[in-house]
Amino acid sequence: MNESALKKLKTLAESAKYDVSCASSGTTRNNKNKTLGSAAGWGICHSFTEDGRCVSLFKIMLTNNCMYDCAYCVNRRSNDIPRATFEAEELVSLTIEFYRRNYIEGLFLSSGVIKNPDYTMERMLAVVKSLRTEHRFNGYIHMKSIPGASRELVRQAGLYADRLSVNIEIPSEQNLKLIAPEKDYQSVYKPMSYIHQGLLENQEERQKFRHAPRFVPAGQSTQMIIGATPETDRQILGLSSLLYRQPSMKRVYYSGYVPVNKSDSRLPILEIPPLVRENRLYQADWLMRFYHFKANEITDEKFPNLDLSVDPKLGWALRHPEYFPVDINKADYEMILRVPGIGVKSAQMIIASRRYSKLGHWELKKIGVVMKRAQYFITCNELTHYTIQEARPEYVRKMLTDKSKKNQKDPNQLLLNFSE
Amino acid sequence: MTFFVYDGTFEGLLCAVFESYSRKIVPDYVIFEKEQLSLFSDDVVSIVSNAEQATRVWKGLQKKLSASACSMLAVTSMASDYPDLGSLLFRYVRKTFDTQKSIETNFGDSDVLVVSKLYKKVSRESNRVIQFVRFQKTVDNIFFAPIDPIHNVLPLVVKHFTNRFADQKWVIYDMRRHYGYYFDLKTTQEIIFENLQADLESGKLSENVLAHDEKLFQQLWKTYFKSMTIKERINPKLHRQNLPKRFWKYLTEKQ
Numbered sequence: 001m002n003e004s005a006l007k008k009l010k011t012l013a014e015s016a017k018y019d020v021s022c023a024s025s026g027t028t029r030n031n032k033n034k035t036l037g038s039a040a041g042w043g044i045c046h047s048f049t050e051d052g053r054c055v056s057l058f059k060i061m062l063t064n065n066c067m068y069d070c071a072y073c074v075n076r077r078s079n080d081i082p083r084a085t086f087e088a089e090e091l092v093s094l095t096i097e098f099y100r101r102n103y104i105e106g107l108f109l110s111s112g113v114i115k116n117p118d119y120t121m122e123r124m125l126a127v128v129k130s131l132r133t134e135h136r137f138n139g140y141i142h143m144k145s146i147p148g149a150s151r152e153l154v155r156q157a158g159l160y161a162d163r164l165s166v167n168i169e170i171p172s173e174q175n176l177k178l179i180a181p182e183k184d185y186q187s188v189y190k191p192m193s194y195i196h197q198g199l200l201e202n203q204e205e206r207q208k209f210r211h212a213p214r215f216v217p218a219g220q221s222t223q224m225i226i227g228a229t230p231e232t233d234r235q236i237l238g239l240s241s242l243l244y245r246q247p248s249m250k251r252v253y254y255s256g257y258v259p260v261n262k263s264d265s266r267l268p269i270l271e272i273p274p275l276v277r278e279n280r281l282y283q284a285d286w287l288m289r290f291y292h293f294k295a296n297e298i299t300d301e302k303f304p305n306l307d308l309s310v311d312p313k314l315g316w317a318l319r320h321p322e323y324f325p326v327d328i329n330k331a332d333y334e335m336i337l338r339v340p341g342i343g344v345k346s347a348q349m350i351i352a353s354r355r356y357s358k359l360g361h362w363e364l365k366k367i368g369v370v371m372k373r374a375q376y377f378i379t380c381n382e383l384t385h386y387t388i389q390e391a392r393p394e395y396v397r398k399m400l401t402d403k404s405k406k407n408q409k410d411p412n413q414l415l416l417n418f419s420e
Numbered sequence: 421m422t423f424f425v426y427d428g429t430f431e432g433l434l435c436a437v438f439e440s441y442s443r444k445i446v447p448d449y450v451i452f453e454k455e456q457l458s459l460f461s462d463d464v465v466s467i468v469s470n471a472e473q474a475t476r477v478w479k480g481l482q483k484k485l486s487a488s489a490c491s492m493l494a495v496t497s498m499a500s501d502y503p504d505l506g507s508l509l510f511r512y513v514r515k516t517f518d519t520q521k522s523i524e525t526n527f528g529d530s531d532v533l534v535v536s537k538l539y540k541k542v543s544r545e546s547n548r549v550i551q552f553v554r555f556q557k558t559v560d561n562i563f564f565a566p567i568d569p570i571h572n573v574l575p576l577v578v579k580h581f582t583n584r585f586a587d588q589k590w591v592i593y594d595m596r597r598h599y600g601y602y603f604d605l606k607t608t609q610e611i612i613f614e615n616l617q618a619d620l621e622s623g624k625l626s627e628n629v630l631a632h633d634e635k636l637f638q639q640l641w642k643t644y645f646k647s648m649t650i651k652e653r654i655n656p657k658l659h660r661q662n663l664p665k666r667f668w669k670y671l672t673e674k675q
Contacts, residue, residue, distance in 0.1 A: 002636075005640065006639065006640060006643055009640055009643055009644055009647075010643050010644075010647050013643075013644050013647040013648055014647045017647070017648045017649075017650055018650070030583060031583045031584060031586045034586040034587050034605070035586065035587055036585070036586070036587050036588075037584060037585075038580075038583050038584045040580075044547075044550060044551055045551055045662070046551050046552070047551075047552075047645060047663065047671070047673055048658075048659055048662040048663040049645065049648045049649040049650075049659070050649045050654050050655070050656065050659050051649050051650050051653040051654050051655050051658075051659070052653075052655040052657075052658025052659050052661075052662060053648075053650075053653075054662065055645065055648060058644075059648070094640065097633075097637050098637070098640075098641060100555065100557070100563065100585065100588055101554060101555040101556070101557070101563065101637065101641070101672075102553045102554060102555050102565070102585075103554070103641050103672070103673075256653075258650060258652050258653070272652065273652055273653060275653065349527045352525035352526075352527065353525060353526055353527040353528045355525070356521075356525075356526040356528055356529075357526075357528050359528060363527070363528045366527075366530065366533055367527055367533070
């Protein structure tokens with residue numbers, strides 16, 4: 001470990017940072033026989049960078065040399081950037097030393113493609129294997145599966161890693177081919193299905209043999225770049241909900257396009273990354289995973305894109321006033337979940353506490369319901385308020401989006417000067 | 421007004437409940453020893469901790485409450501930052517015994533709600549300690565980390581670190597409450613440093629006790645941390661929200 005390692009670390013971290021995934025959840029592994037490390041099922045973030053993203057895993061590339069020339073990628077062949085490659089031992093010792101100081105929760109290993117996908121996978125495997133077998137490391141390992149890698153290598157990787165991921169990157173195949181001519185959906189979906197099948201087989205095996213080694217216990221994830229190509233939110237969410245149908249798919253990440261490469265005619269010119277859209281997509285993703293929404297409820301033919309000024313749940317409620325107001329003391333859980341301003345936790349608390357007594361505005365507020373939003377959509381054990389039925393959706397939308405106006409002074413308002 | 425004065429431990433609190441039932445009085449406040457009594461304290465009962473009584477009350481609680489609610493109470497009793505903690509927990513326990521049905525999910529009741537919120541606060545603080553502990557390696561291969569949490573959460577996180585760093589010696593020291601835990605590869609025990617070195621107040625060990633490669637790894641980590649930031653997305657508000665400023669003083673990457 002010396003100055004050259006420092007330089008390499010800087011170069012390869014810069015190259016790895018655009019991958020958004022950093023979750024360290026999904027695996028619980030206790031420490032065995034006084035070795036190093038453990039994995040907590042809920043995931044632990046150890047730091048946060050100045051852009052607010054969490055640093056949970058030591059996210060690093062084995063090398064940023066790459067034979068592909070994908071227009072969106074900072075590491076593409078035609079870019080003139082510093083290149084570096086880690087030796088397996090260097091990366092292993094960095095991971096262990098960082099882990100011992102409680103800087104990180106584990107390793108997230110990615111790599112540019114060198115020679116061919118299988119060769120790259122083998123080099124990555126060497127790192128992961130050394131951590132797990134030589135150093136008996138029990139921390140979390142997330143490994144990228146290189147598109148186009150063979151079934152055997154994916155299987156081996158799955159025995160050492162907690163989570164594998166293959167990135168889709170562009171949400172439709174024709175645009176992927178336009179932007180990354182050397183890639184296609186086949187090469188992405190194949191490793192994905194290897195992982196999925198491996199997981200299913202492993203589940204069956206573990207039913208027969210309780211101590212059979214686990215295969216990617218934390219499942220797989222993927223990532224899509226948002227705003228680099230003209231897909232609508234409806235297409236993106238449709239694809240996500242298809243992916244979530246595989247039980248092994250734990251997370252789909254959305255990464256607002258950051259123009260890392262200047263002057264490529266195939267990509268749009270953006271002033272700032274589409275951060276609001278990215279946020280709305282994550283909210284929609286949450287609605288699908290935790291709020292029992294379907295993709296075609298969040299967006300439809302009439303509204304193929306998410307409304308950027310309101311969150312998707314409020315957007316749905318405003319388009320469907322016929323479901324409201326909801327009686328908090330009688331409605332079922334599914335319906336309470338759909339009320340804007342009530343989250344999963346509050347909904348569960350409402351269901352639990354209404355067995356004891358009826359709930360009114362005050363109790364709801366104390367429970368943590370955002371009454372500013374919820375008031376238009378509920379009735380509770382009090383006189384009915386001014387709900388969406390009386391107020392009309394247009395008015396509710398205006399009340400809930402005009403927050404900037406309220407604090408601003410009207411320039412036409414005349415002021416009396418009371419100061420002496 | 422009636423006051424119960426207890427020693428601030430969870431055991432003491434359970435004894436206060438015992439005392440209340442055996443004397444058939446309900447105090448207006450249950451307070452720590454060090455807290456000042458108000459001007460209107462006519463009746464002051466000081467509670468002597470007694471393991472036998474505490475166990476009896478605890479067993480009774482376990483019959484009335486689910487296991488998760490019991491552990492929630494024990495965790496909440498570490499909320500040293502909450503001003504009237506004794507009275508709150510006392511009321512919660514009395515209510516549990518005085519009602520037929522278990523009260524633990526009745527969030528319409530303000531005491532139940534406050535206890536559950538306080539529990540969340542304490543467990544969030546203990547999670548943050550788990551997240552933000554930063555060890556420094558010393559010449560004698562002991563990993564040392566100072567912490568300064570607002571609630572007394574160190575006892576809650578010791579198990580996590582004992583399990584995780586089972587092959588290295590470590591010390592985690594609460595600088596605010598002046599005690600810590602030391603793991604010697606076999607057991608974890610409580611320790612108190614008699615005289616903290618002056619430079620330890622800042623949390624940084626002096627150069628001559630640091631392991632020879634410690635500075636290098638700190639440098640590597642700082643470099644890594646800096647290069648992970650995407651300049652186009654800088655968001656200081658979110659940064660401070662996720663990584664509260666009060667933790668910065670002991671974070672290697674924020675030095």
